[in-house]
Amino acid sequence: MIKTVLMTALAFSAVMTGLTLIYSCNIINILFIAVSFFAAIMAGLAYVYSVQDKPRKRFIWNIARQIPYLIGRYMA
Amino acid sequence: MADYDVIIIGAGCGGLSAGGILAKQGRKVLILEQSSRVGGCCSTFEKDGFHFDVGASIVEIIHPIKLFFNLCGTSLEKELDLIPIDPIFSFVKSDGERINYPLSIESTAEVISSISKKDGENWLKLANYFSDLLKLTMDSFLTKPAYGIIDVFRMVKKNPKIIKFLPLFMKSYQDVILNYFSDETIIQTMAFQSYYCGLPPELAPGFMAFVPYSEHEGIYYPRGGMIQIPEALRRVGERNGAQIRFNTLVDRVMVRKKKAYGVILEDGTEITSKIVVSNINAKKLYLEMIGEEHIPWLARFGLKSYELSMPFPVVYIGVDYRPALEAHHSINIGPIELMNEFWHETYLKGLLPEKPYGLVTIPSLSDESLAPDGHHVVTLMGMAPYHLQGTDWDKEKEKYIEQLVNFHSEVTVPGLKDHITTIECATPLDFERKLLLPGGSIYGLQMDISAQACFRPSSRSKSIEHLYLTGSSTHPGGGVPSVIASGIIAAEQIDKYE
Numbered sequence: 425m426i427k428t429v430l431m432t433a434l435a436f437s438a439v440m441t442g443l444t445l446i447y448s449c450n451i452i453n454i455l456f457i458a459v460s461f462f463a464a465i466m467a468g469l470a471y472v473y474s475v476q477d478k479p480r481k482r483f484i485w486n487i488a489r490q491i492p493y494l495i496g497r498y499m500a
Numbered sequence: 501m502a503d504y505d506v507i508i509i510g511a512g513c514g515g516l517s518a519g520g521i522l523a524k525q526g527r528k529v530l531i532l533e534q535s536s537r538v539g540g541c542c543s544t545f546e547k548d549g550f551h552f553d554v555g556a557s558i559v560e561i562i563h564p565i566k567l568f569f570n571l572c573g574t575s576l577e578k579e580l581d582l583i584p585i586d587p588i589f590s591f592v593k594s595d596g597e598r599i600n601y602p603l604s605i606e607s608t609a610e611v612i613s614s615i616s617k618k619d620g621e622n623w624l625k626l627a628n629y630f631s632d633l634l635k636l637t638m639d640s641f642l643t644k645p646a647y648g649i650i651d652v653f654r655m656v657k658k659n660p661k662i663i664k665f666l667p668l669f670m671k672s673y674q675d676v677i678l679n680y681f682s683d684e685t686i687i688q689t690m691a692f693q694s695y696y697c698g699l700p701p702e703l704a705p706g707f708m709a710f711v712p713y714s715e716h717e718g719i720y721y722p723r724g725g726m727i728q729i730p731e732a733l734r735r736v737g738e739r740n741g742a743q744i745r746f747n748t749l750v751d752r753v754m755v756r757k758k759k760a761y762g763v764i765l766e767d768g769t770e771i772t773s774k775i776v777v778s779n780i781n782a783k784k785l786y787l788e789m790i791g792e793e794h795i796p797w798l799a800r801f802g803l804k805s806y807e808l809s810m811p812f813p814v815v816y817i818g819v820d821y822r823p824a825l826e827a828h829h830s831i832n833i834g835p836i837e838l839m840n841e842f843w844h845e846t847y848l849k850g851l852l853p854e855k856p857y858g859l860v861t862i863p864s865l866s867d868e869s870l871a872p873d874g875h876h877v878v879t880l881m882g883m884a885p886y887h888l889q890g891t892d893w894d895k896e897k898e899k900y901i902e903q904l905v906n907f908h909s910e911v912t913v914p915g916l917k918d919h920i921t922t923i924e925c926a927t928p929l930d931f932e933r934k935l936l937l938p939g940g941s942i943y944g945l946q947m948d949i950s951a952q953a954c955f956r957p958s959s960r961s962k963s964i965e966h967l968y969l970t971g972s973s974t975h976p977g978g979g980v981p982s983v984i985a986s987g988i989i990a991a992e993q994i995d996k997y998e
Contacts, residue, residue, distance in 0.1 A: 479702035479840060483672040486703050490950035496802025497955040498648075499962055500782070 504530045506994070507763055507773040509750045509789075512540035513730050513980055514970030515779030517568045517987025518994075519744075520737035522777075524572050525995055529742040530771070532763065534749040537727065538734050540779075540935050541942045542980050544725030548922040550818035550877050551870040553726040555931075555942045556980050557861040557879065558585060558828065560719040563638050564985035565729070571988065572736045579732040582720035583866050589715070590827035591689045592912050594834060599689065600826060605716050616683035626680045630713040636662050643985050645993055646953035646975045647960055669949060671706035673699075674836060688833040695883060697947035697978070698809035700843035701836055705949040721828060721866045729980060753778070753785070753967070755794045760967040775966045775998055777990055781938050782945070782957035782973040783808070795963050806951060808886070809978065810847065811928035811940035812858075813893075815880040815904050818922040822876055823862060823913045830860040832912055842883070850889035852896065856904045858882040860912050875921065878913060880904050886928040886939040893929040901925050943978030944971060952977070959986065960993045968994055 468488060475481045506522050508515045511533035523529045537543055541555035559565070559582070566576045576582070586603040593599070599615075601608045605627045613620025640655040640662070656662055668676065673694040681687050693711040694704035722728035734744060749766040753776055762772035778785045786795055786803050795803065834857060846853050859881040864871040871877050882904055888896060901923065909916040928940025945951055956975045961967035968990040972978035976985055 479672065479674055482702055483675075487949055490805070490948070493802055493805035494950060494955060496798050496800075496805060497951065498802070499796065499799040500786075500802040500806075500957045 502762070502772040502774050504528050504771065504773040506530070506775045506777060507532065507771060508777040508779060509753070509763065509785075510534075510540065510779030510971070511538045511730070511734065511744055511746075512779045512971060512983065513542050513733060514972075514974075514983045514987040514990075515777065516730055516733035516737055517564075517984045518777050518779075518968070518970050518990045519742045519987075520568065520572050520733055520740055521988065521991035522994060523737055523740035523742035525991070527775075529737070530773070531737070531742060531744045532748045532750050532765075532771075533744060533746050534936060535934065536746050538744070539727050539730035541931075541937075542726050542730055542983075544727035547816070547924055548818060549872045550816075550875070550922060551725045552816040552877060552879060552924065553861070553863060554926070554935075555812070555814065556726050557859075557863065557881075558719045558721055559726075559729065559980045560715055560717065561634070561638075561642075561979075561981045562718070562720065564643060564981045564988060567643060568733065568984055568988055569736065571991075572740060574736060579736060580728060581723040583723055585719045585721055585828045585866060587827045588719050588829065589689075590825055590830040591833045592830055593685065593688075594832070594911070596911070598830075599685070601689065601716075603716060603718070608716060612686055615685055616681075619681045619683045619686045622680040623686075626709075627713050627716065630710040631717075632661070633665050633668075633707070633710055634714060634717065636665075641953070642976050642982070643988055645959050645989050646956070647958050647962075647993075648954050652953055665707065668706035668709070672702050673704035673706055673709050674701035674840075676706045676709035677701065677712075677836075684835070685833075687836055691836045691839055692831060692833060694839070695810070698941075698943050699946065699948060700840045702840045703843070703948065705947075705952070708947075719828075721863060723867050723869070725863070725867075725870060726980075733984070750789070753790050753964075755790055755964055758794065758963070759965040760790075760961075775968065775994060777968045777970060777994075779971045779987075780936065781808075781941070781971070782806075782969055784936070784938050785969070786957075786963070790964065790967075799963050803957070806957075806973075807946040808939035808941040809943035809946045809972075810883060811886050811931060812942060813882045813884050813900065813904075813928060813940075814926045815882075815901055816924040816926075817878040817880065817905070817916070817920055818871060819876050819878055819916065819919040820874065820921050821915065821919045822874075823878060823916065825860070825862055825865070825913060828861060828863060828866050830862075830912055832857045847883070847885050850885050850887050852884055852888065852900060852903075853882075856882045856884075856900075856907050858904070860908060878916065880908055884928070886932075886941075893927040897925060897927050900927070942972070944973030947977050959989045960997065966998065 505527035508531040543554045587600040591599045694701040752764040754762045760776040861879040864876040931940035970986040
């Protein structure tokens with residue numbers, strides 16, 4: 425369930441980002457992106473907490489904690 | 501008018517491979533090396549008649565090395581004498597029992613089957629699976645640039661079959677190994693290799709699980725020591741016209757209007773060039789030798805976020821007997837939970853391990869010329885943090901040597917401490933001082949999934965024009981073949997854009 429929410433939120437935010445970049449960068453679209461990314465992050469956190477297996481949880485968390493750096497790393 | 505077409509900072513394998521190819525392209529190349537020998541971590545030093553390898557102890561996946569020599573108009577066979585290693589590993593259990601894995605995949609399956617029939621069958625399945633992955637990545641991921649997402653799509657477009665390996669990016673190394681094997685001993689023999697990328701099995705990316713297989717495609721030792729690899733790269737480069745200056749420390753990279761145009765040496769001498777190629781850690785390059793003021797804030801944020809890979813302290817020992825080990829490489833194995841616990845409870849807390857598990861290398865079993873008659877070279881590679889809680893490596897060095905020697909003398913190499921004729925140690929601090937590796941990290945930056953391909957510092961700089969990167973902190977990552985591949989990629993990019 426949480427995985428589905430996560431994937432949907434991520435897909436939604438990706439589509440919104442794409443549309444915004446292609447068509448217009450107006451405040452409504454940017455707001456949409458912000459909301460959908462927030463939803464994706466929340467769903468992601470919920471997913472991490474729902475994982476029972478400790479090594480798996482650590483693996484996911486290790487990736488999740490580095491997501492904020494990805495744009496910076498891509499620019500490096 | 502610039503003094504040189506290309507200045508290369510560092511005569512490690514990445515710098516030398518880029519230099520050799522660029523010189524072959526007809527460019528005037530100068531390689532500046534701060535020490536008195538080539539190779540960096542892939543090097544060899546002599547003490548009391550023994551030849552010790554500094555860090556790297558074997559080479560596998562030799563495709564990039566072959567490619568380098570071919571691009572320079574020669575061949576690996578002409579330039580290097582590689583000794584095949586067989587058996588590839590001797591695993592030492594805590595009760596002293598040993599298990600040897602031969603080179604042959606089928607013979608290894610027999611060894612595994614003698615312990616667990618099902619795991620023997622699964623070993624063949626794993627070998628088959630990762631053999632496909634290696635074939636697909638050899639001419640794409642390993643030797644092609646990953647500047648941006650487009651390059652990654654190109655790799656996939658060139659080899660659409662690679663999509664079937666996507667699940668590996670969602671799994672940890674441990675997930676993959678446990679998916680194939682169920683016997684505790686077999687799991688232990690397959691799990692420790694996650695530390696080759698500086699991470700415990702539960703955190704290392706799933707695709708790194710190709711390592712236990714890739715060793716069976718062939719591992720080699722260059723006759724005369726690991727330095728023979730960079731020496732061969734150097735010879736070929738010099739034949740093509742590249743110049744090398746030793747004992748020359750570069751202090752700064754000169755940058756004007758976001759364009760690199762040369763270097764300033766430690767003594768203040770300025771040398772100008774059209775292109776600068778770095779073979780040093782990308783974090784050190786950008787944040788110290790170029791300066792934060794030249795880097796856009798987002799890239800700076802990204803660069804600062806990289807974590808350095810785990811350092812490996814090494815003890816080099818010359819002995820006057822033949823240790824009772826059969827393989828070039830031996831390792832103590834333990835439960836996968838202990839390997840993970842070491843990371844969380846010892847490494848991240850800045851502690852020295854009570855039981856210093858690690859790799860034992862006896863290269864003189866493969867090449868007798870490394871030690872005087874009747875003597876052998878033993879190298880003990882441990883795992884420990886750079887920052888020690890409440891102390892430092894200068895204070896702990898002697899104690900660590902004693903602890904490591906005593907541990908291996910009892911468990912892995914019986915009689916070791918009674919036969920030492922010479923001993924030397926390189927702590928993470930020594931690696932930092934002598935090889936200028938930040939944090940003593942021989943693999944550069946940590947190699948987890950968020951620091952791979954286009955998320956690793958780019959071969960062609962995105963912040964500074966005419967600046968190119970090679971070495972373990974750029975794509976495709978750490979290890980001798982990958983670093984040589986990074987030099988090939990940089991040279992290819994320079995050929996395209998400069």
